[in-house]
Amino acid sequence: xxxxxxxxxxxxxxxxxxxxxxxxxxxxxxxxxxxxxxxxxxxxxxxxxxxxxxxxxxxxxxxxxxxxxxxxxxxxxxxxxxxxxxxxxxxxxxxxxx
Amino acid sequence: xxxxxxxxxxxxxxxxxxxxxxxxxxxxxxxxxxxxxxxxxxxxxxxxxxxxxxxxxxxxxxxxxxxxxxxxxxxxxxxxxxxxxxxxxxxxxxxxxxxxxxxxxxxxxxxxxxxxxxxxxxxxxxxxxxxxxxxxxxxxxxxxxxxxxxxxxxxxxxxxxxxxxxxxxxxxxxxxxxxxxxxxxxxxxxxxxxxxxxxxxxxxxxxxxxxxxxxxxxxxxxxxxxxxxxxxxxxxxxxxxxxxxxxxxxx
Amino acid sequence: xxxxxxxxxxxxxxxxxxxxxxxxxxxxxxxxxxxxxxxxxxxxxxxxxxxxxxxxxxxxxxxxxxxxxxxxxxxxxxxxxxxxxxxxxxxxxxxxxxxxxxxxxxxxxxxxxxxxxxxxxxxxxxxxxxxxxxxxxxxxxxxxxxxxxxxxxxxxxxxxxxxxxxxxxxxxxxxxxxxxxxxxxxxxxxxxxxxxxxxxxxxxxxxxxxxxxxxxxxxxxxxxxxxxxxxxxxxxxxxxxxxxxxxxxxxxxxxxxxxxxxxxxxxxxxxxxxxxxxxxxxxxxxxxxxxxxxxxxxxxxxxxxxxxxxxxxxxxxxxxxxxxxxxxxxxxxxxxxxxxxxxxxxxxxxxxxxxxxxxxxxxxxxxxxxxxxxxxxxxxxxxxxxxxxxxxxxxxxx
Numbered sequence: 001x002x003x004x005x006x007x008x009x010x011x012x013x014x015x016x017x018x019x020x021x022x023x024x025x026x027x028x029x030x031x032x033x034x035x036x037x038x039x040x041x042x043x044x045x046x047x048x049x050x051x052x053x054x055x056x057x058x059x060x061x062x063x064x065x066x067x068x069x070x071x072x073x074x075x076x077x078x079x080x081x082x083x084x085x086x087x088x089x090x091x092x093x094x095x096x097x098x
Numbered sequence: 099x100x101x102x103x104x105x106x107x108x109x110x111x112x113x114x115x116x117x118x119x120x121x122x123x124x125x126x127x128x129x130x131x132x133x134x135x136x137x138x139x140x141x142x143x144x145x146x147x148x149x150x151x152x153x154x155x156x157x158x159x160x161x162x163x164x165x166x167x168x169x170x171x172x173x174x175x176x177x178x179x180x181x182x183x184x185x186x187x188x189x190x191x192x193x194x195x196x197x198x199x200x201x202x203x204x205x206x207x208x209x210x211x212x213x214x215x216x217x218x219x220x221x222x223x224x225x226x227x228x229x230x231x232x233x234x235x236x237x238x239x240x241x242x243x244x245x246x247x248x249x250x251x252x253x254x255x256x257x258x259x260x261x262x263x264x265x266x267x268x269x270x271x272x273x274x275x276x277x278x279x280x281x282x283x284x285x286x287x288x289x290x291x292x293x294x295x296x297x298x299x300x301x302x303x304x305x306x307x308x309x310x311x312x313x314x315x316x317x318x319x320x321x322x323x324x325x326x327x328x329x330x331x332x333x334x335x336x337x338x339x340x341x342x343x344x345x346x347x348x349x
Numbered sequence: 350x351x352x353x354x355x356x357x358x359x360x361x362x363x364x365x366x367x368x369x370x371x372x373x374x375x376x377x378x379x380x381x382x383x384x385x386x387x388x389x390x391x392x393x394x395x396x397x398x399x400x401x402x403x404x405x406x407x408x409x410x411x412x413x414x415x416x417x418x419x420x421x422x423x424x425x426x427x428x429x430x431x432x433x434x435x436x437x438x439x440x441x442x443x444x445x446x447x448x449x450x451x452x453x454x455x456x457x458x459x460x461x462x463x464x465x466x467x468x469x470x471x472x473x474x475x476x477x478x479x480x481x482x483x484x485x486x487x488x489x490x491x492x493x494x495x496x497x498x499x500x501x502x503x504x505x506x507x508x509x510x511x512x513x514x515x516x517x518x519x520x521x522x523x524x525x526x527x528x529x530x531x532x533x534x535x536x537x538x539x540x541x542x543x544x545x546x547x548x549x550x551x552x553x554x555x556x557x558x559x560x561x562x563x564x565x566x567x568x569x570x571x572x573x574x575x576x577x578x579x580x581x582x583x584x585x586x587x588x589x590x591x592x593x594x595x596x597x598x599x600x601x602x603x604x605x606x607x608x609x610x611x612x613x614x615x616x617x618x619x620x621x622x623x624x625x626x627x628x629x630x631x632x633x634x635x636x637x638x639x640x641x642x643x644x645x646x647x648x649x650x651x652x653x654x655x656x657x658x659x660x661x662x663x664x665x666x667x668x669x670x671x672x673x674x675x676x677x678x679x680x681x682x683x684x685x686x687x688x689x690x691x692x693x694x695x696x697x698x699x700x701x702x703x704x705x706x707x708x709x710x711x712x713x714x715x716x717x718x719x720x721x722x723x724x725x726x727x728x729x730x731x732x733x734x735x736x737x738x739x740x741x742x743x744x745x746x747x
Contacts, residue, residue, distance in 0.1 A: 194524030
């Protein structure tokens with residue numbers, strides 16, 4: 001039984017032993033971005049690609065590719081605002097709502 | 099006679115090698131009340147006599163022994179040693195301590211059951227056939243003969259006279275054997291270990307096994323236990339021999 | 350041929366551990382189970398087994414370490430008693446709900462207040478709802494035999510639950526008795542190698558153990574856990590049959606002693622069952638009265654239907670509890686046996702006794718009195734004391 005196949009409609013017979021999960025990266029299937037009440041927004045003109053924001057994101061929602069950060073992963077960003085705090089150039093602002 | 103049937107059980111067990119229950123069912127067929135059943139390592143005459151006096155009792159082939167000592171004197175060890183040697187002669191055995199405050203010097207009690215058939219009882223012993231008292235100062239504090247059968251006997255380790263000891267036994271009418279385990283131990287081992295002499299005395303008095311068998315098993319046991327200290331083996335064996343000699347006239 | 354030996358209960362269980370050579374044993378000492386980790390540590394020091402012994406600072410830690418080791422894929426066990434088990438409380442539930450096949454050698458001892466080192470079942474009975482399989486022993490032989498069956502039951506794919514192998518503190522743990530041991534190769538073949546399907550140290554499979562489950566999942570998870578306990582009944586019997594084929598010693602959920610024609614029965618757990626057997630023999634030989642006994646071996650899962658079938662036609666039954674549960678009514682065994690008989694619509698009279706708390710001795714004579722009481726109850730159909738004590742001092746007539 002794959003984790004993706006277990007959901008809130010699954011009967012007890014389909015629950016794995018002790019809720020064990022036998023595959024990696026199942027959190028990808030769970031869009032925690034739905035919980036977001038404030039959304040970080042990039043001002044790409046101010047971003048110097050210093051990459052201070054990427055490692056502090058608790059939800060790994062700032063992808064980095066070829067040494068450059070990309071757009072937020074809004075499927076998983078919970079809107080905590082740590083990236084906004086850590087950015088020295090004011091490139092990230094928080095917008096109310098999704 | 100109950101006694102005979104019980105002995106049959108032990109033979110039947112040897113023959114069938116089945117569970118206690120199945121034995122109970124098959125024994126009648128196999129031996130039909132025959133009384134001639136004492137297998138190797140049988141009870142000696144003295145024990146037979148006691149067993150015959152115990153006909154009314156269910157576990158009528160079981161000899162029950164109670165040890166009184168003080169924590170650290172080895173009463174529990176003596177009980178376990180007795181269980182060991184009796185086991186080696188083919189018996190069913192129990193050896194177990196009753197713990198109180200678990201402190202050096204506090205009175206402790208240990209018990210033995212020795213039987214020709216499996217023992218299921220897990221209670222303490224209240225009507226022992228024999229009692230051993232490892233420290234005579236216990237006579238003041240504890241009623242050591244409580245429940246002790248008059249056809250049984252008590253062995254007391256003491257340096258006092260037998261009369262003095264008898265006077266402290268609340269009118270016990272059975273056999274009283276006194277032993278100066280200190281003297282024997284110091285002579286044989288150079289130090290005071292009441293264990294070995296008391297064990298030998300209990301074997302001699304209870305007749306739970308033959309003297310020769312006992313000595314043979316103890317020698318093997320000491321040789322195993324003191325493999326790295328062979329000088330101790332001789333001393334311990336001497337303590338056993340001296341004990342048998344010392345109480346020969348009393349039993 | 351089995352090996353004829355004489356061992357204490359702690360020695361017997363330790364010997365079983367040596368023969369099984371499990372992977373990991375975290376343990377913290379507590380009377381009367383201390384000897385078990387001592388003996389195992391000796392076996393390890395002598396190079397007889399290569400079990401990884403983990404020294405921990407408490408039982409909370411020993412069971413925590415056991416959880417980790419078991420989840421990692423190691424065949425894991427520990428030993429404890431009394432307050433040690435109580436300190437494991439949180440982890441006991443985790444072991445069962447995470448479905449980790451840990452084996453615990455429990456040497457039953459009274460729970461503190463007042464502090465007491467002797468046998469009763471308050472420790473394991475307190476843990477009866479934790480999801481562990483519980484198997485109890487009457488004798489050293491049974492403690493050994495049960496231990497050999499523990500891992501095969503725990504690790505079975507339809508079960509995967511932790512198992513508690515219980516024996517009575519001091520009475521069997523420190524009492525030397527005759528015992529038949531099985532040869533090492535036979536034991537190894539019986540217990541087998543542990544090959545977990547999923548485990549944390551498997552480099553080929555990523556795995557998560559013990560995730561958070563919200564309300565939407567928790568109840569289904571618990572129902573699945575219940576199924577493992579239901580499945581355990583079948584597996585326990587399979588292992589008992591396999592064990593009987595190897596040793597000739599027969600085991601089940603309980604032992605029915607002289608029950609074939611019995612009218613009066615005692616239901617009991619543990620070492621006192623042996624004393625009860627002696628009482629039964631004595632009563633039957635001297636009076637011919639049809640007395641019998643049911644000794645519970647497997648308390649979790651509880652063999653409700655089988656027990657009701659064995660007991661339902663009795664004239665009167667006494668259930669003997671060696672633990673209080675302070676419901677102000679039954680003890681734990683009393684309550685469950687009564688419930689089983691209710692479902693079976695039995696008309697048997699039933700009374701519940703407390704005995705042996707904190708190591709209080711129970712004798713052949715005590716059992717005789719219980720059977721006499723049962724006879725009176727069956728004749729009068731009048732129960733004056735549904736809950737009473739054996740060997741209790743009282744200023745009133747109990």
